[in-house]
Amino acid sequence: MYPWTKRSTFKVRDKFPGFNICCYRGRAQTVFFGMILMMMVLILYRIAASETESPKVTRDNKKLLALEKMKKRTMENINEVMEITQSFEHLAWQKEYEGKIISAAKKGLLGSHRLVGSYNSIKGDIPSKNWNKNIPLFNGQRIVHLDLKGAPPKVSYYQELFPIISSLGGTGLLIEYEDMFPYRHVDLTARNAYSKKDILRIIELASHNNLEVIPLIQTFGHLEFMLKLKKYKHLREVSQYPQVVCPSNNGTFNIIKDMLDDIITLHPSSSYIHIGCDEVYYLGECSKCVDMMLKERWTKKNLFLHHVSIIARYIKQKYPSLTVLTWDDEFRQLTLDELIASQISRLIEPVVWKYTPEIEAQLPFSLWDKYSKVFPAVWIASAFKGATGSDKYITDIYYHLENHRAWMRLVKTYSDSIVFKGIFLTGWQRYDHFAILCELLPVGLPSLAVNLAFLTLSNIDATGPSEKATSILKCENGVSLMGSGTSAHCTFPGSLIYDAAIRLYNLNSNMQRMMDDSSFKGWFTEYNIQMMFSSKSHVEQATADLDRYKMELLYIEKDVIAAMTDIYDSATISEWTSTFIKPLNTKLQKLWEAKEKILSKDDWPRRPLTPIFDRRPGL
Template sequence: MFRIRTKTQMTVVGMTIITLVLILFRISASDEVSPAFEKERDHSMQTSHSLVHKLEDISEVSSMTQSPKHIAKQKESEARIMADIRVRSQDDRIGRKLMLPNEKVHIMSNLDAENNDIKWSENKLFSGDRIVHLDLKGAPPKISYFEELFPLFRKLGATGLLIEYEDMFPYNGTLQDIPAYNAYSRSDIKQILHLAKINMLEVIPLIQTFGHMEFILKLEKYSYLREVSTYPQVICPSHNSTFPLITAMIDQIMELHPDIKNLHIGCDEVYYLGLCVRCAMAMIDNKWSRSQLFLNHVVRVAKYIRKYYPSVMPLTWDDEFRSLSTTELLEFEVPRWLEPVVWKYSPDLGTTMASEVWENYVTVFPNIWIASAFKGATGPDRYVTDISYHLDNHRAWMDIVATYGNKINFRGLMLTGWQRYDHFAILCELLPVGLPSLATNLVYVQSNNRDMTLIPHKVLDILKCDPPLPMSPGMGRSRCSFPGAGVLEAAERLYSLQQNLDRYLSDSTAKGWFTPYNIDHSFSNPSHVEHATAELDRCKMELLYIERDMTTAMAVVYDHYTASEWIETYIRPLDTKIRSLWEAKEKLLAKNHWPRRPLDASLQAHERTSSKSRTRETL
C-alpha cells in the first residue's frame, strides 16, 4: 500500500510539473525566436514528452486505488494535456492571442510570420474586394495621418477605400456654400488619391443623393428643397432644382476622381417620401406608388452617371429595395443601371434579413456588394469599440456568403466605420479607437476559419500591440503603438474611469448616505460620506490627465476643432459630474450639527425663527 500511495503521489507531482511546463511554454511562445531559444525550447519539449510517458506508466498502477469515474476523468485530463503539448509544438508560430469569452477555441494556422504581408489559403471565407469606409462627416483626419494609415490598411489586406466626404469635399462655384469651414482643399483630395494609389487602394467616393442630405438641406439657401419643410434629411425628388443640384455635385466629384470605377450614390434611409405637394402630384400624374417614386429618382441619377461617365458603375445602399418586389425592380431596370450594397451591422442577419429578400436579389441582381461594420454601429454615444460584437457581425456575413455564394456574385465587402449616426449626431468611436476591430475583421474574412475566436499574432504584430488585446470594452487596456494609438489609450482610460465612478456611486454606502435627498437637506453621516467619496480626488486628477493626454494624442490625427468637440462631448459632462459630487461632499462634511426630524418641519421651524428674529430687528 505504501508503494501504491507513493506512485499516486508521483502521478499528482507529474501532472503538476507538466502543467507548469505548459504554462511557461505558453508565456514564452513567440513568432520569432533566437537559435538559442529554439534549442532551449526543444529541450523543454523533450522533457515534457518524457514526463508524459512517465505519467502514462504511473497511471496504470495508480488506478488500483481510484474509482472508475475518477480514472476516466484523469485519463481525459491527461489526454488534453498531451494533445495541447503536441499542438503547441506544431503551432508555436501562431503567437499571442486572446480568446472571446464562452466560445470554442480555434487555431488559425495560415499566418506567415516571415514578413508583414498576410498569407492566406486559397479557400478563404471571402474572395471579393475588401473596402474600408472612411466617414468624413465627423472627425476628418489630417492628410499626414492618411500617410501612415493607408500602408497599414494595405498590410491588413484592404483593397480599397469608400470615402464619404459629405461637407468635407471642396465644392466650388454654385456649390461653394456647402463645404465645412475646415473642408479638405483640392490639393488635399489629390494627395489622398495619390496616397491611395501608391498603396494600391481603389477609391470609391460616396455622395448622398436622396436621404441623409442634412449637410445641404440644413442650410437656409437649400431648405426649400426639403421633402418635409421641418426635416432636413430627405431631398424632394420632384422639385425642378433637385436634379441639377445633384448632377452638379456628381460632376465636381468626378472632376477630382477621373479614374474611379464605382461611385456610391447613397439613397439609404429615405424616411420621408411622397409627402410634399410636388411628389403627391407626380404620383397622381404617373400613377406611381411611393416605391415607384423612389425608384424613378434613383434610376434617373444612375442613368446620368452611366451616360456621362460610362466606365463608372453607380452603387446604392439597399435598404429601400428590401420591401420591393422583383416586378418593381425590373420595371425600372434597376440591375441595368446600378449595383446594390446590402448593409447590416448586427450579428443577427439570419433573423433580421428574411430569406425572401435574398431570393429576390438572387433573381434580380447579377452582382451584389455587402457592407458590415467595424465601428460606429453599437450606439451613437459609444466612444470605445466592441470588437467581439463586430466580429460576430462579420461571422454572420460569411454565413450569408457561404449560403448564396453559388447563386450570386458578391463583388466586395465594405467594412463601414461610422463616425456619426447622421450629420447632427455627436461623434462616436474615433478611427484610431476602431483600428483593432478593423484589423481583426479584415484578417478574419481573409482566413479560412469561419469560427475564428482569436486575434491572430499577425494583427498584434502589424498594430504593434502587446497581448492581450481586449475584445470588449472593460475587459482590459490596449497597449499599442500604431499611428494614433494614444487616442485609443486615452479613450479606454476614460471608459475605465467612468466605470469606476459608476461603481463607487452604486455602492451601498453611496446609495444610503450620499443621495440627492441627503445632499439637498445637508443631512448625512460624515463617516459614510467620507467612505462614499474616498475616490473622488483620484477620479478628479485622473480626468485631468486623460484630457491632457487625449488632447496631445488627437493633435497628431485631427485638427483642433475635432479635439475640442470630443473633449466637450465626453470629458466635460464627466468633469461637471465629478465637480458636482465634490461640492456635495464638501457641503455635507461642513455640517457638524443636525436638526431634529422630520427635516421639513425643522426647516419650517428654522424659517419661522429667522422671520421672528428679522421682525424684532426691524422694530
C-alpha cells in the same frame, strides 16, 4: 497460384517462427486446412487481447464497421476530385480528411451528416484546382469606409493609415465626404474641409498602397448638410425635417448633378461611385410629390425608383466607365416584379448592409432569392465601428467580429446562387449630420484590423485577434483587444488616443460602481445633498475615491488633447472633449462640492427637514 502448391519446398517458419514443415504436392490439401486453423487461432487470440486492452472497441464493433463503410464511400467521393489533379497537395488533403473521420468516430460522431456524406455535401471542404489551405473566407473586394462627416483626420494621418489597411488585406476605400469636399457651391463645404490639393494627395496615397478609392455622395436621404441651410430649405421633402430632398423639385437634380460632377472630376481613376439612397424616411409627402404621383399614377415606390434611376442614368450617360452603387434597404420592400419592371439592375449594383450578428434572420432567404433573379452581382456591408450606440467612444470588437462571422456564413450559404462582388467594412463617425461623435477612427482601428484580417483567414470559427492583426498593430497582448476596458499595449498610429479612450471608459465604470454602492445610494443622494443631512462616516466611505477620480480625469484630458493634436484639428478636439470629458468633469466637481459641504456640518436640524436654502433660523 498459392506458394505452397508449388513442387519446391515452402518453409512455414518464414511466416510463423517455431514451425518447420515441409510441404510436398501430395500433402498440399492437408497443409492448406492446417494453415486456416492456425490463422483462426491467431485471430481469436488477437480479439481476446484487444478486448482486454479496450473493451469499448469491442462494444462499438458495429460502429467501427459502419465507419469503414462510410470511410470507403467518402474516399470514393474524394476520388472524383482526384480526377481533376493528382497533386501532392490533394493527396495530403485526402489523408487529412481521413484523419478527421477517424477522430470524429472516436468522439462519437459516427454517422454525422456534418462529417461524412456525398461529394456535394462536402464540396466546401474540397480544394479547387489551385488548391490552397489558406483560401480566405472572402475572395471579393474588401473596402474600408472612411466617414468624414465627423472628425476628418489630417491628410498626414492617411500616410500612416493606408499601409496598415493594405497590409491587413484591404483592397480599397469608400470615402464619404459629405461637407468635407471642396464643392463649387461653397456654402455646401465646411470651413475645415479638405482642399482640392488635399483630395488629390489622399488619392495619391491610396494609389501608392494599391487601394482603389470609391467616393460616396448622398443623393436622396441623409442630405442634412445641404438641407439645414436656409438657401436650400425649399428642397426639403418635409419642411421641418432637413433630411430628405424632394425628388419632384426641379432644383433638386441640378444641385445633386453639380455635386456629382465635382466629385467625379477629382476622382478620374475611380471605377465606382456610391450615391447613397439609404433611409429615405420621408417620401411622397410634399405637394409636388403628391401631384407627381397622381399625374403618373405612381406609388411611393415608383417615386423612389424614378429618382434613383434619373441620378444613375445621368452618371452612366456622362461617365460610362463608372459603376453606380447604392445602399439596398429601400429595395428590400419592393417585389420581384417591381424590381424587374423598373430595370434598375441595368443602372446600379446594390450594397446590402447589416451591422448586427443576427443578419441571417434579418436578411432571409426570400431577399437573396429575389436579388439573385434581378441583380447580376451584389455587394455587402458590415461595420467595424460606429454601429453599437450613437454615444459610444470605445469599440466593442467582439460584437463586430460576430457581425463579420455572420456575414461569412451567409455568403457561404448563398454563393452558389448570387455573386458577392465585395464587402464594405463601414466605420461610422456620426449616426447623422446632427449627431455627436462616436468612436474616433484610431479608437476603432484595432477593430478594423481584427475584422479585416479575419476576412483573409480560412477558418470561419476563428476567435480573437489573429497574429497578423496583432503584429501589424504592434500589440504586446493581442487577447486584450477583445475586452472592453483593457489595453493591449499597442503602438499603431493613433494608439495614444485609443489608450486615453480606454482610460476614460474605466473611469466612468469606476464612477458607476461608486454610485451603485450602498453607502452612496443610502447617504449621498440628491435628497441628502439638498437637505445637507447625512452621516459623515457614510459620506466619507461613499466618496473615498472622488479626489482620485478628479485627478485621473485631468490627466486623461491632457493626454488625449496631446494625442489628438497630431491627427485632428482644433474643432474636432474641442467637440470630443466637450462631449465626453467636460460633462464628466462637471459631474465630479458637483459631487466633490456636495461632499465638502456635508462633511463641514457639525450639527443637524430636527425633522421634518426643509431644504437648506429655505431653512429659517432655529429650525
